[in-house]
Amino acid sequence: MATVTPCPTCRRDVVWGENAPFRPFCSDRCRLIDLGAWFSGERAIPGRDQSALDDPDDAGGDAPGTGRGRG
Numbered sequence: 001m002a003t004v005t006p007c008p009t010c011r012r013d014v015v016w017g018e019n020a021p022f023r024p025f026c027s028d029r030c031r032l033i034d035l036g037a038w039f040s041g042e043r044a045i046p047g048r049d050q051s052a053l054d055d056p057d058d059a060g061g062d063a064p065g066t067g068r069g070r071g
Contacts, residue, residue: 007026007027
């Protein structure tokens with residue numbers, strides 16, 4: 001029996017297999033919609049606040065000589 005999963009974009013059923021070239025998406029259109037959401041920032045992987053990464057006073061690690069981080 002084939003595995004059926006919903007398309008992440010439109011929720012249409014996708015039969016998982018060699019006949020579904022855009023899996024897990026149902027079509028190239030849905031794949032591109034998802035990709036656009038990632039590029040626009042609509043979707044993101046949770047992480048540290050970007051402003052903390054842009055702070056020039058924070059060299060990205062612990063104090064020099066501790067053996068950790070940059071320094």
